[in-house]
Amino acid sequence: MGFLAKNHMLAATDLVGVRGGRLLFDKLNFSLSNGTVLYLQGANGTGKTTLLRTICGLSKPYEGNVNWCGEDIHELAEDYYKHLLYIGHLPGIKEDLTALENLQFSLALSGTPFDLTQATEVLHLLGLAKGLNLPTRMLSQGQKRRVALARLWLQDLPLWVLDEPFTALDANATDMLKQKIEAFANEGGIVVMTTHQEVAMHVPKFEQLRLGA
Amino acid sequence: MTENSQEVKPAKALSTFSVLYRILARDIQVALRRQSDVAAVFFFFIIAASLFPLGSGADPKLLSAMAPSVLWVMALLSCMLSLSRMFSSDYADGTLEQMMISNQPVVLIVLMKILAHWILSGLPLVFVAPLIGLQFNLGGAELQILAASLLMGTLALSLIGSIGAALTLGIRGTGVLIAILVLPLYIPVLVFGAGAVNAVSIGMSPNGALSLLGAVLSMALVFAPLASAAALKIALE
Numbered sequence: 001m002g003f004l005a006k007n008h009m010l011a012a013t014d015l016v017g018v019r020g021g022r023l024l025f026d027k028l029n030f031s032l033s034n035g036t037v038l039y040l041q042g043a044n045g046t047g048k049t050t051l052l053r054t055i056c057g058l059s060k061p062y063e064g065n066v067n068w069c070g071e072d073i074h075e076l077a078e079d080y081y082k083h084l085l086y087i088g089h090l091p092g093i094k095e096d097l098t099a100l101e102n103l104q105f106s107l108a109l110s111g112t113p114f115d116l117t118q119a120t121e122v123l124h125l126l127g128l129a130k131g132l133n134l135p136t137r138m139l140s141q142g143q144k145r146r147v148a149l150a151r152l153w154l155q156d157l158p159l160w161v162l163d164e165p166f167t168a169l170d171a172n173a174t175d176m177l178k179q180k181i182e183a184f185a186n187e188g189g190i191v192v193m194t195t196h197q198e199v200a201m202h203v204p205k206f207e208q209l210r211l212g213a
Numbered sequence: 214m215t216e217n218s219q220e221v222k223p224a225k226a227l228s229t230f231s232v233l234y235r236i237l238a239r240d241i242q243v244a245l246r247r248q249s250d251v252a253a254v255f256f257f258f259i260i261a262a263s264l265f266p267l268g269s270g271a272d273p274k275l276l277s278a279m280a281p282s283v284l285w286v287m288a289l290l291s292c293m294l295s296l297s298r299m300f301s302s303d304y305a306d307g308t309l310e311q312m313m314i315s316n317q318p319v320v321l322i323v324l325m326k327i328l329a330h331w332i333l334s335g336l337p338l339v340f341v342a343p344l345i346g347l348q349f350n351l352g353g354a355e356l357q358i359l360a361a362s363l364l365m366g367t368l369a370l371s372l373i374g375s376i377g378a379a380l381t382l383g384i385r386g387t388g389v390l391i392a393i394l395v396l397p398l399y400i401p402v403l404v405f406g407a408g409a410v411n412a413v414s415i416g417m418s419p420n421g422a423l424s425l426l427g428a429v430l431s432m433a434l435v436f437a438p439l440a441s442a443a444a445l446k447i448a449l450e
Contacts, residue, residue, distance in 0.1 A: 056314055059450050082226075082316035090307025096246040097239070108235035109315040111226040135246070 008083070008158050009033050010055070010190055014064035017050050024050055025211055027064070034158075034188040035204035037181065039195070046212030048194040049089065052163050055192055056086045068159075082111060086161045091148035095137035099123055099147045102136060103154065112155050122153040126173065142168040152180055160184065162193040174199075232317050233325050240329030243302075250298065254334045258291040259341060266348045273350040280349035281359070281410035288338050288363055289399055292370040295334045296395065297387045299326060299378040300445065313449060323445065324438040327375045335367030351414075358413045362426060366406040369430040372437035373398045379444035401429050 015028040024047030032038055040048045053059040055066055057073045057080065066073045073080045093102045100123070104114040123132060126146045131139050136147060145168045152160065160181075166174050178199055181191055185203035227235075244251050265283050266276055303309040303326075312322050342363050343356040351359065377395035381387040409422035 058310060058313060078316045078318065081314045084314060086311070086314055088307055088310055090305075090310065092307040092311045094239070094243055094302075094306065094308065096243050101239075101242070105235060105239045106311060108227060108232050109311050109317075111232060111316045113225065113227055 006158075007034055008188075008190060009067075009069050010159060010192070011067045011070075012055070012064065013067065015051075015054065015061050015066065016063035017047050017054060018062040019047065019050050028209075030207070030209065032190050032192070032207070033205070034190065035185050036207060037185050037191045037193070037201055037203045037205070038207045038209060039193060039199075039201075040209050040211060041194075042211035048211055049163055051211065052086075052088075052161050052192065052194065056084060056161055057081070083157055084159050084161065085110070085151060085155055085157045086163075087148055087151070087165060088163045089167070091144050093136050093144055093147055096135050098133055099128055099136055099139070099150075100132060102147055103150055106148075106151055107154060110155060110157070115154075119150070119154060122150050123147070125153070126150055126176070142170060142173065145169055146173060149177060152177075152184070158189055160189060160191045160193070162191065164194055164196070166195050166197050166199070226316075229317055229321070232315070233321055236312075236322055236325040237329050237332075240326065241332065244329075244333050250295070251333050251337075254291050254295045255337050255341070257294060258287055258338055259345060261290070262287040262342075262345045263348060276348075277350040277352075277355075277414065280346060280351050280355075281407040281414070283349070284342055284346060284359065285363075285366070285403055285407040285410075288335075288342065288367060289370060289403055291338065292335055292367060293374060293392060293395060293399075295330065296374040296378045296391050297381070299330050299375060300382055301378075301387075304382050304448070309445065310449060313446065319442045319445070320438045323375065323379075323442045327371050327438065327441070330375070331368050331371040335363075335371050338367055339363045351410075355410055355413050358419045358423075359410050362406040362409045362419075362423060365423070365426050365430050366402050369402045369426070369433045370399060372430075372433035373402070375437055375441040376444065379441040379448065382445065382448040402426065405429060 009031065011031040012028055016026055017024040030038065040051060042048050050059060054061050057066070060074070068076055068080045068083065092106060097105070100116070100119055103119050107114050120132065123129065126149070128143060128146055131143060136144055139147070149165060165177060169177065178201070182202055185191055262284055265279070269275060300309060303312065313319055315322060339360055343360050346356045346359055374395050377391040380394060381390050384390065405422045405426040409419040409426065412419045412422055
């Protein structure tokens with residue numbers, strides 16, 4: 001993959017997260033290089049999503065900063081976003097459009113050209129062959145999740161930020177996603193994710209961070 | 214940074230233009246799948262504006278005298294009806310978050326959302342307003358200027374309205390709040406838009422009012438997307 005050629009680094013320095021006047025995390029430091037999976041743990045309300053959104057630049061940190069390859073992400077702005085693939089707990093899917101139309105749009109937002117054959121193949125792989133031309137309103141929660149996750153197979157970006165990616169997925173899809181994340185990290189990608197499920201990962205570097213401890 | 218991006222993406226990245234086109238096309242595609250939303254605005258305008266000739270008796274002079282203001286106020290209200298929907302569904306399903314972290318400038322994405330709103334709710338009024346104007350005993354010259362002033366004016370309304378829509382995002386019961394925020398800002402558009410048609414009907418040149426309307430539109434075109442993008446960022450924090 002294209003990003004193998006370059007070393008990437010996502011680092012947080014003295015990150016302080018506050019939400020609704022409550023301190024969520026204090027002076028958080030980490031530095032993730034190629035091939036690292038950072039696995040955020042913590043009970044509900046301990047700031048996992050806030051931290052993910054801060055890493056994405058959607059929320060501004062109360063103090064401290066997040067750096068991508070040594071530069072502040074808020075200064076890089078679009079130059080940072082073109083490396084970032086974020087799948088939040090909201091799927092970002094329009095219920096009136098079909099799975100393919102939704103994919104075409106979410107790929108376009110990050111500047112990736114849409115290849116119909118490739119997209120169809122990935123949706124087949126994810127077990128969505130029957131619902132290709134249905135509005136996603138007709139799909140189940142797990143199937144919508146799969147449509148959102150199909151971007152992971154179609155885009156070539158070096159940083160993934162995934163908020164509860166395994167939610168609503170069945171055992172089969174969970175396995176597929178886990179293998180995809182492992183393959184991605186082995187190729188040099190960086191992943192930051194939260195999940196309540198225990199997943200053992202076989203990746204070059206596996207780090208855990210427990211919030212609210 | 215440009216060398217860097219070529220390394221990252223082996224496939225050629227989409228140009229800004231094609232990304233923006235996709236955003237505009239998707240909004241129109243979604244609207245065509247749920248036509249009732251668009252049709253509601255359109256028919257509100259037709260019905261509400263048609264009530265005036267029925268209610269005010271058959272005095273052609275009175276009708277043509279009040280036509281510019283009635284038609285313009287109705288256009289303004291129907292435009293406002295659909296404002297709260299401009300960003301709310303993208304906000305609810307997480308698309309707005311993805312737009313904020315797109316590799317295109319947020320201001321341009323917001324401008325596309327505004328354009329889509331205008332094409333779906335403002336532009337149809339430009340075509341139907343002259344027909345309604347016939348009910349008000351308006352002459353050919355007045356109808357032409359009515360359409361021209363609405364063409365510029367409705368775009369200005371969508372632009373200015375986007376600020377209200379963005380500021381009230383995520384708040385419950387936004388309808389009245391948007392009206393309070395946006396209606397005062399709509400006053401110049403109404404004054405110059407209706408003023409242009411009034412000028413023609415008393416035999417004066419509409420050019421002055423139309424130029425001022427154009428000035429309002431240019432200002433809105435520059436500042437409204439910036440203000441809306443900033444408001445959206447705050448709404449998503």
